[in-house]
Amino acid sequence: MYTDAVPPVWDLPYTTTRRHISVDLGGDVLEIGDLYCRLAVDVMKVGTFSTEDAASLADGEADPYGTDQLGITWRPKDHHVVLVDSGRVVAHAAFLPIEVEMADERLAGAGLGSVMVHRAFRGRGVGQRLIKETTTHMRALNRSYGLLFCRDARLGFYERLGWRRVLGEVTVDQESGPIVMPLFTCWRSFDGGTPSLTDDLRLIGLPF
Numbered sequence: 001m002y003t004d005a006v007p008p009v010w011d012l013p014y015t016t017t018r019r020h021i022s023v024d025l026g027g028d029v030l031e032i033g034d035l036y037c038r039l040a041v042d043v044m045k046v047g048t049f050s051t052e053d054a055a056s057l058a059d060g061e062a063d064p065y066g067t068d069q070l071g072i073t074w075r076p077k078d079h080h081v082v083l084v085d086s087g088r089v090v091a092h093a094a095f096l097p098i099e100v101e102m103a104d105e106r107l108a109g110a111g112l113g114s115v116m117v118h119r120a121f122r123g124r125g126v127g128q129r130l131i132k133e134t135t136t137h138m139r140a141l142n143r144s145y146g147l148l149f150c151r152d153a154r155l156g157f158y159e160r161l162g163w164r165r166v167l168g169e170v171t172v173d174q175e176s177g178p179i180v181m182p183l184f185t186c187w188r189s190f191d192g193g194t195p196s197l198t199d200d201l202r203l204i205g206l207p208f
């Protein structure tokens, strides 16, 4: 489809890709414009996502999350959402039921992690679609909030999708004992009634 009236690509309802078309006329370049194509990904909730599946999605990318140097032990996740393009998994996210303590109150939520888009598909809205679809599945757990951990480079991505940074200190378990989480923690309400997760938090169990 080509038209002058295409809205900014990130406002389009489907995951899209944009190609700028110009024609070389032997010295003169004729600018045609931007061509928008829909990337027809399917969304699937799957029962398992193995280490081999994760390696296939990483496709040789070393340390795709940029967290290896932290040496953190992560928790396996219970639920998996994948986006599939032409039979190939191009994105994956996982979630699980969690509990945190805030000011001596225990709050049941849903943790989001292992968010990854194959590097060849990044920057086209696949990640945004992945988070939106996964959030819908997380809500079905009937817990009042979602929680995730991310590096500073990803904070803007999640904030634009409605997540808020936890400003308090977040403590998580490791085999050696509790540690203060060195990554940012973000949360979002699923029912509008959760007390804001703005104080110090203690996650019960390993991070995810």
Ligand SMILES: CC(C)(COP(=O)(O)OP(=O)(O)OC[C@H]1O[C@@H](n2cnc3c(N)ncnc32)[C@H](O)[C@@H]1OP(=O)(O)O)[C@@H](O)C(=O)NCCC(=O)NCCS
Pocket (backbone or CB within 6 Å): 009, 010, 015, 016, 017, 018, 064, 065, 066, 114, 115, 116, 117, 118, 121, 122, 123, 124, 125, 126, 127, 128, 129, 149, 150, 151, 154, 156, 157, 158, 160
């Ligand atoms: C983080 C990650 C999942 C984002 O996936 P993505 O598919 O690139 O995400 P999107 O395309 O939806 O958004 C990425 C950026 O491209 C922009 N964008 C979205 N759709 C676009 C489009 N069609 N054309 C051009 N740019 C677009 C967005 O504005 C966004 O900008 P921002 O990063 O400043 O918010 C991906 O970078 C990734 O897998 N990284 C490695 C693993 C990782 O760090 N995971 C996060 C762990 S917390």
